[in-house]
Structure formats: structure tokens, C-alpha cells
Amino acid sequence: MLQTTLPSQPGIGVQFWRLTKPRVVSLIVFTAVIGMLLATPGLPPLATVAYATAGIALVAGAAAAFNCLVEQKVDAVMARTRARPTVVGTISPAQIVMMAGGVGGLGLAILWHAVNPLTMWLTLGTFVGYAIVYTVLLKPNTPQNIVIGGASGAMPPVLGWAAISGDVTFQPLLLFLIIFAWTPPHFWALALYRRKEYAKAGIPMLPVTHGEEYTRLHLLLYTLLMVATTLLPFATHMAGWFYLGAAVILDAVFLGYAIAIWRRYSDALARKTFAYSIFYLAMLFAALMVDHYLPLSRA
Numbered sequence: 001m002l003q004t005t006l007p008s009q010p011g012i013g014v015q016f017w018r019l020t021k022p023r024v025v026s027l028i029v030f031t032a033v034i035g036m037l038l039a040t041p042g043l044p045p046l047a048t049v050a051y052a053t054a055g056i057a058l059v060a061g062a063a064a065a066f067n068c069l070v071e072q073k074v075d076a077v078m079a080r081t082r083a084r085p086t087v088v089g090t091i092s093p094a095q096i097v098m099m100a101g102g103v104g105g106l107g108l109a110i111l112w113h114a115v116n117p118l119t120m121w122l123t124l125g126t127f128v129g130y131a132i133v134y135t136v137l138l139k140p141n142t143p144q145n146i147v148i149g150g151a152s153g154a155m156p157p158v159l160g161w162a163a164i165s166g167d168v169t170f171q172p173l174l175l176f177l178i179i180f181a182w183t184p185p186h187f188w189a190l191a192l193y194r195r196k197e198y199a200k201a202g203i204p205m206l207p208v209t210h211g212e213e214y215t216r217l218h219l220l221l222y223t224l225l226m227v228a229t230t231l232l233p234f235a236t237h238m239a240g241w242f243y244l245g246a247a248v249i250l251d252a253v254f255l256g257y258a259i260a261i262w263r264r265y266s267d268a269l270a271r272k273t274f275a276y277s278i279f280y281l282a283m284l285f286a287a288l289m290v291d292h293y294l295p296l297s298r299a
């Protein structure tokens with residue numbers, strides 16, 4: 001008699017790790033670390049950087065897991081998310097809540113005791129902004145979900161800055177504005193080539209509620225706004241010539257993609273734009289870091 005052997009499932013820990021969206025969290029942590037480096041003329045205390053990085057990463061991972069828990073039905077109809085453990089049922093909601101609560105609580109405790117209370121409160125506010133305000137209230141109810149909800153995603157460099165300096169000045173707010181302006185074109189590129197899936201899931205993304213042509217135009221307009229915000233660090237003497245040169249090059253490529261989407265859209269072009277947008281943000285913040293440690297850049 002033949003027996004069918006079902007493939008073994010990974011442990012609960014591995015499944016929870018997948019729900020924390022490690023690739024997304026890595027970009028969050030990267031921009032937070034850049035905020036830490038920019039907050040002081042020299043190198044920040046390595047212990048503080050380590051504790052702040054760990055705390056922010058843990059809370060971000062917990063928020064991502066909570067997002068997956070809330071969006072089980074939506075993820076089930078999206079090609080890129082239908083294999084998540086929450087969809088296939090290999091991890092229970094109770095397990096996710098307990099693990100997310102433990103991981104997030106540990107992250108907040110680290111920030112409170114090893115960094116400073118301001119960073120903890122800002123990180124908690126970011127968690128609430130993403131996991132509750134964006135996921136529960138905005139995403140299923142308004143096509144402006146990405147625009148408004150982008151505020152929580154733009155917070156990491158502010159968190160990093162606060163971890164080292166203990167306050168929030170105009171410089172980290174400029175970094176916040178850059179990510180805030182970057183978020184709509186980044187996500188609308190994704191929404192354009194996933195528009196049928198979003199429509200099937202009942203999510204009111206802009207291409208679903210206002211159409212492809214309207215979204216393409218607004219992707220271009222927000223890209224122009226983003227380009228303007230990336231010049232602010234140089235205009236305010238926060239960054240120097242090296243950063244300006246890198247920003248101009250990166251902006252030119254992004255703007256080229258946005259114009260091409262506006263004029264001759266294709267799903268393939270939208271996919272390339274989405275992929276480039278991730279590279280763009282990482283390289284822009286890397287340029288800020290390099291510029292920070294190049295005194296001749298401001299000469």
C-alpha cells in the first residue's frame with residue numbers, strides 16, 4: 001500500500017521569522033542606522049548603536065507580523081503573499097499574537113533601558129502607526145492609504161537620530177520627508193502591476209479606485225516632489241557636494257522611470273521601477289553616510 005509523505009513544515013520560530021518581513025525590516029534598520037551616524041560628527045557609541053538597532057528591528061518585525069495576521073484574507077489572493085504561514089494555516093493567530101507581543105515588548109524594553117525613553121516612545125508610536133492606523137484603518141478604507149500611512153514608514157531615521165542625540169531636530173525631519181515623499185511612487189509602481197490582485201482583494205489602491213492613467217500621473221508628480229525633497233539636505237548644509245552629485249544621478253534615473261510609466265506604461269516597466277525604488281532609497285542614504293564622513297565634500 002502506497003503512503004504519501006507530506007513535506008515537513010519548518011518550526012514555529014522559522015515561520016514567525018518569515019512573517020517579520022526580513023527584507024523590509026533590513027531597509028528600515030539601514031535607514032535607522034544612517035540616522036544614528038548622522039546624529040553626531042564622529043562615530044556614535046557602538047553599544048548604543050547596537051542596542052538601538054536591535055530594539056528598532058525587533059519592534060519593526062513585530063509590526064510586520066501583526067500586519068500579516070490582520071491581512072490573512074488579502075494575502076490569500078495576492079500572488080506574492082499567498083504562501084505566507086498565516087495563509088496556509090501552519091501558524092495560529094494566538095501564536096502570532098504571543099510571539100509578536102514578546103518580540104515587540106523586548107524591543108521596547110531594550111530601547112527604554114539601554115537607549116532612551118524618547119526613542120522608545122517614538123518607536124511605539126511608529127508601531128501603532130503601521131500596525132493599527134495604516135493596516136487596520138487606512139489600507140482597507142482609502143486610496144490615500146500609502147500617502148498618509150507613509151508617515152510610519154518614514155520614521156526610522158528619526159528613531160535612529162533620537163537614539164544618539166536624545167532629541168529630534170530639523171535634520172532627521174528632512175530624512176523623514178525624503179522617505180515620506182518616496183513612499184507613494186514606490187508603492188504605486190507595485191500597485192500598478194498588481195492592480196487586478198488588489199481589486200480582487202477589495203483593497204482601494206489608487207489604480208483600483210481612480211484608474212491606471214490617474215495613478216501614472218500621480219506617480220510622476222510625487223516623484224517630482226521626492227526629487228525636490230532630496231535636495232533639502234544640501235540646501236540646508238546638512239550634506240555636501242558628494243551627496244548632491246549622488247542624489248542628482250539617482251533622481252535622474254528615478255524620474256526617467258516615472259516619465260516612462262506616464263508616457264508608455266507596461267507592467268514590466270512598473271516592476272523595474274519598483275525594484276529600482278528600493279535600490280534608490282538604499283543608495284541615497286548610503287550617499288548621506290559617505291558624505292557625512294567626507295569633510296572635503298563641504299569645502
